[in-house]
Amino acid sequence: MRGFRLSHAGLVLEHEGHALFIDPGxxxxxAELSAAIxxxxAESTIAGVVITHEHGDHWSAPNLAxxxxxxxxxxxxxxxxTAEALQAAGIPDAVVVHEGDAAEAGGFELDFYGHRHEVLHASIPVIDNIGVRVNGSLAYGGDSLARPPFRADVLGVPxxxxxxxxxxxxxFVLANAPRRAFLTHDGMLSGPGLALFEQRVREALATTGGELLAFPRLGDAGTARLEL
Structure with a gap:
C-alpha cells in the first residue's frame, strides 16, 4: 500500500490496482483534486471514498461529484x-457505517471505529464522526482523538x-503509541506553527519508540508517493 496527501485532512491510498480517497474536503x-484523480x-481504479463526518473541510459537493x-x-x-447531505447534493447511494462495521472497496478492507466528533464548544452540537482502519494497518480518525480499539501500525495524528x-x-500520541504516525489537519497552521506541532509529536513518539512519516504531495510530476 502507498499513498499521498491532499490539503489539510485529505489522503489518497493505492493498493493492488485500486485507489481510496479519504476526506477530500x-x-x-x-486543480489539486483533478491532478489526484x-x-x-493512470494505474488504478478509484474504488471508494471514506468521509469521516459532515464538516466541509472533510468533503465538498464539487469534490465528491x-x-x-x-x-x-x-x-x-x-x-x-453526511450521507443525507450527499443525497441532497445529488450524490446518492452513500453507505452509512457505524463503529464496528467492516466493508470492502476494491483492494481495501475497511474497519470502522469511533462515533463522535470532538467538542468544539458547549454551544455547538456534537456530531457523528467515524474513523477507519485500512487493510488492518493505517488508522485515520477524522475529527476525533478517541483511542482506537487497537494499536495502529500507522496512525493519523490531527x-x-x-x-x-x-x-x-x-x-493522543502517547496513549496510542503507534509504530508509525503521520500528521493531518494542518491547513490552518503557519510554517512555524506546523514545525512546532511536528517537534512535539516527534517528542511524544520518541518516548514509545514510534516514527513520524511524511505523506508527500503529488508534486508537478504527479508521481510522489509514500510506500507503507
Whole structure:
C-alpha cells in the first residue's frame, strides 16, 4: 500500500490496482483534486471514498461529484448525516457505517471505529464522526482523538484543529503509541506553527519508540508517493 496527501485532512491510498480517497474536503482545490484523480487513474481504479463526518473541510459537493464522475461505481462510506447531505447534493447511494462495521472497496478492507466528533464548544452540537482502519494497518480518525480499539501500525495524528491543544495531540500520541504516525489537519497552521506541532509529536513518539512519516504531495510530476 502507498499513498499521498491532499490539503489539510485529505489522503489518497493505492493498493493492488485500486485507489481510496479519504476526506477530500474543501481545502482541496479543483486543480489539486483533478491532478489526484488523473494520477491514480493512470494505474488504478478509484474504488471508494471514506468521509469521516459532515464538516466541509472533510468533503465538498464539487469534490465528491468529480470523484463520482471519474469513478461512478466507487462506494462512499460515511455517517448518516453526511450521507443525507450527499443525497441532497445529488450524490446518492452513500453507505452509512457505524463503529464496528467492516466493508470492502476494491483492494481495501475497511474497519470502522469511533462515533463522535470532538467538542468544539458547549454551544455547538456534537456530531457523528467515524474513523477507519485500512487493510488492518493505517488508522485515520477524522475529527476525533478517541483511542482506537487497537494499536495502529500507522496512525493519523490531527494537529492544528480548533477543537484541540498541542497537549491533547501529544496525549493522543502517547496513549496510542503507534509504530508509525503521520500528521493531518494542518491547513490552518503557519510554517512555524506546523514545525512546532511536528517537534512535539516527534517528542511524544520518541518516548514509545514510534516514527513520524511524511505523506508527500503529488508534486508537478504527479508521481510522489509514500510506500507503507
Amino acid at each position: 474543501s481545502f482541496t482545490t479543483e 488523473e494520477a491514480v487513474s 468529480a470523484i463520482r464522475a471519474a469513478a461512478p461505481g466507487a462506494g462512499v462510506f460515511t455517517t448518516r448525516a 494537529i492544528g484543529s480548533p477543537w484541540s491543544t498541542i497537549g491533547d495531540v501529544m496525549d
